[in-house]
Amino acid sequence: MPPFNPKKTPCTIDGSARDAPPPSPQWSAQAIGILGAAQAPRHSLDTSVMSSAPFVRIAELPAHAGQTVVIRAWVTHLRSSGKIAFAVLRDGTGICQSVFVKSQVPAEVWARFAELTTETSVEITGEARAEPRAPGGVEVGVTDLTVIGPSPSDYPIQPKEHGIDFLLDNRHFWLRSARQRAIAVIRNEVEQGIHDYFYERGFLRVDTPILTAAIGERSGLFATEYFEEGNAYLAQTGQLYGEAAAAAFGKIYTFGPTFRAEKSKTRRHLTEFWMIEPEVAWNDSNDNMRLQEDFVSYLVQRVLERRTTELAELERDVEKLRNIVPPFPRLNYTDAVALVQRKGSDTKWGDDLGAEDEALIVADYDKPVFVFNYPKEAKAFYMKENPDDPRTVLCDDLLAPEGYGEIIGGSQREDDYDKLVARLAEEGLQRDAYEWYLDLRRYGTFTHAGFGLGLERTVAWICGIQHVREVIAFPRLMHRLTP
RNA sequence: UCCCCAGUAGCUCAGUUGGUCAGAGCAUCCGACUGUUAAUCGGAGGGUCGUAGGUUCAAGUCCUACCUGGGGAGCCA
Numbered sequence A: 001m002p003p004f005n006p007k008k009t010p011c012t013i014d015g016s017a018r019d020a021p022p023p024s025p026q027w028s029a030q031a032i033g034i035l036g037a038a039q040a041p042r043h044s045l046d047t048s049v050m051s052s053a054p055f056v057r058i059a060e061l062p063a064h065a066g067q068t069v070v071i072r073a074w075v076t077h078l079r080s081s082g083k084i085a086f087a088v089l090r091d092g093t094g095i096c097q098s099v100f101v102k103s104q105v106p107a108e109v110w111a112r113f114a115e116l117t118t119e120t121s122v123e124i125t126g127e128a129r130a131e132p133r134a135p136g137g138v139e140v141g142v143t144d145l146t147v148i149g150p151s152p153s154d155y156p157i158q159p160k161e162h163g164i165d166f167l168l169d170n171r172h173f174w175l176r177s178a179r180q181r182a183i184a185v186i187r188n189e190v191e192q193g194i195h196d197y198f199y200e201r202g203f204l205r206v207d208t209p210i211l212t213a214a215i216g217e218r219s220g221l222f223a224t225e226y227f228e229e230g231n232a233y234l235a236q237t238g239q240l241y242g243e244a245a246a247a248a249f250g251k252i253y254t255f256g257p258t259f260r261a262e263k264s265k266t267r268r269h270l271t272e273f274w275m276i277e278p279e280v281a282w283n284d285s286n287d288n289m290r291l292q293e294d295f296v297s298y299l300v301q302r303v304l305e306r307r308t309t310e311l312a313e314l315e316r317d318v319e320k321l322r323n324i325v326p327p328f329p330r331l332n333y334t335d336a337v338a339l340v341q342r343k344g345s346d347t348k349w350g351d352d353l354g355a356e357d358e359a360l361i362v363a364d365y366d367k368p369v370f371v372f373n374y375p376k377e378a379k380a381f382y383m384k385e386n387p388d389d390p391r392t393v394l395c396d397d398l399l400a401p402e403g404y405g406e407i408i409g410g411s412q413r414e415d416d417y418d419k420l421v422a423r424l425a426e427e428g429l430q431r432d433a434y435e436w437y438l439d440l441r442r443y444g445t446f447t448h449a450g451f452g453l454g455l456e457r458t459v460a461w462i463c464g465i466q467h468v469r470e471v472i473a474f475p476r477l478m479h480r481l482t483p
Numbered sequence B: 001u002c003c004c005c006a007g008u009a010g011c012u013c014a015g016u017u018g019g020u021c022a023g024a025g026c027a028u029c030c031g032a033c034u035g036u037u038a039a040u041c042g043g044a045g046g047g048u049c050g051u052a053g054g055u056u057c058a059a060g061u062c063c064u065a066c067c068u069g070g071g072g073a074g075c076c077a
Helices: A029-037 A058-064 A107-115 A164-169 A178-200 A239-249 A285-306 A308-313 A318-322 A333-342 A355-362 A417-426 A431-442 A455-463
Strands: A068-080 A084-090 A095-101 A121-130 A138-149 A223-225 A231-234 A251-259 A272-281 A330-332 A369-372 A395-400 A405-412 A448-454
Touching: A058 A068, A058 A095, A058 A121, A058 A138, A068 A095, A068 A138, A084 A121, A095 A107, A095 A121, A107 A138, A178 A251, A178 A285, A178 A308, A178 A455, A239 A251, A239 A272, A239 A431, A239 A448, A272 A285, A272 A455, A285 A308, A285 A318, A285 A369, A285 A395, A285 A405, A285 A448, A285 A455, A308 A318, A330 A333, A333 A355, A333 A369, A355 A369, A355 A395, A355 A405, A395 A455, A405 A455, A417 A431, A448 A455
Parallel strands: A095 A138, A330 A369
Antiparallel strands: A068 A084, A068 A121, A084 A095, A121 A138, A223 A231, A251 A272, A272 A448, A369 A395, A395 A405, A405 A448
């Protein structure tokens, strides 16, 4: 990962001048048309008088070259040169330049242009035409202009550098910038890829509860009152429920928000993040790692194939992503400790690997790296004891390249009832909250394995974005609950 | 919880050993310009220097405390 500059984040309103998004299922003309019909302007003028021209999204403009069209959008930039003027418009599908020529528009239209400000929402009517001088290669020669929603001149976001705190305070506006759209599109591609990957392989998606009793990870819990039941806690994982579902349905995955009340202030942490947790009956730890590398590779290659425009907008070095194909290197924990010790770390066998150790390991590879079979003490109670070395458990962490850290934690699950009970006791966990979980080993226990993939860390890595807060629309951080 | 860093105009910042130190660029407003691309050019407005104390003839500058935020550690995905 490149050096992190916390102070400056480039943010241009119309930086995507060079691109219009490629046609794709998400932006199909039909879907856009339907969406458009449902989104008439709130208090437009009498549009029936204005024109019978079709309302089109900017992404569809090239297909309408030579036709008169209506566009509804936001003003991102204004330029005026006496008797000719330009307004760059953004509608979420792309950007387009509109041209006003004083001698060719009614005086009232010319006057209305003078009132435009950044982020005014407008409806324009005019002829779409190919124009090499226009960003995106298509522009609209305006014949009519309606202001739909004026925008005061103190709109905070400028096509300049802003500090991260300012941008997060204005996240609801920051989302309008070209980079943020590119990130959102790639996140959406990853999410859709996740669903497609598992659907096509016969996995069942199971939605697990967000309000839970106190089970799961050891780290911080968000508590809330729950009727007469005392406290409920926001879920830190859906895994234990996923294990129950795997016994019922075979191959399952969960996909939902999870919550950690950890006072972590790093570029890898959110208090609310999205996690994908497959759980597969009859998979052992090796099967688990094979699934992980295949899954992660699929997601990366899918974004490479379908979102080249957005990756270019983000200036992502795609060569580094092309390497991401199975198999991934695998280091067992003991070898990993030896490796980091050779590189100067004072980590000893038995310690968990710290962030510095992970960086030392990843530095040798251009793919994600598995580190597997950690000491029992470093890992959670539900991980299966390694029959070949009972000091360790059958688990794996997948470390992303370029310093993005752990994107997956996975394990084969302890399926031996007695050992699981013993581990619960060792961890000092209240057994009564886990009785239903122990039942999975009482009634037809089974080999199974699963993992959790952190969506934001994965998307940040694929996008080349240095902080997870930028790859979720409205991040929840230790010091940030709004917007 | 611990370590480091920062708070000066709407935004991003400069401000030297304390002494024309209230500044720049952008944004905004006014004016000029018929092909602009973060347009350009001319002009204008805009700040209790995070808060509270203290040192001093004099504090944006030095000291103390506090507040707010950022980066990292731990924890984790």
